[in-house]
Amino acid sequence: MTMRALDPRxxxxxxxxxxxxxxxxxxxxxxxxxxxxxxxxxxVSTVSGVLFNFLTIGTVFRSRDPRRLPRFLLVYAAILGLNxxxxxxxxxxxxxxxxxQAVILPVFALTFLVMRRFVFAAxxxxxx
Numbered sequence: 572m573t574m575r576a577l578d579p580r581x582x583x584x585x586x587x588x589x590x591x592x593x594x595x596x597x598x599x600x601x602x603x604x605x606x607x608x609x610x611x612x613x614x615v616s617t618v619s620g621v622l623f624n625f626l627t628i629g630t631v632f633r634s635r636d637p638r639r640l641p642r643f644l645l646v647y648a649a650i651l652g653l654n655x656x657x658x659x660x661x662x663x664x665x666x667x668x669x670x671x672q673a674v675i676l677p678v679f680a681l682t683f684l685v686m687r688r689f690v691f692a693a694x695x696x697x698x699x
Contacts, residue, residue, distance in 0.1 A: 583631035584683045595620045609668035632691035642690045
């Protein structure tokens, strides 16, 4: 029995996701450290990274087709909602906003599955 190799897109997604996560967390941290409320900082950091993320993740899935952007934005809206809820839970559990956000970041690795199946699954030509 041989182990199936990892999907190369998953490895690329992890690399692109790591860069995107560092960018988003840096924006979030910088805003919190200058006094912006944590929930506002999450919104700003998410919005500021979405188009950049579309380009990097689109590269991983070999498609930067702008017709995919609405689904991509929908996924990020769901991620933003989940992020806000988990951040709130972490802060209610007496974690600082920076620690709470750092603790919940690994949950968003699941985004790969959503991106692969919902955003980049088939070309728009195949779905129309």
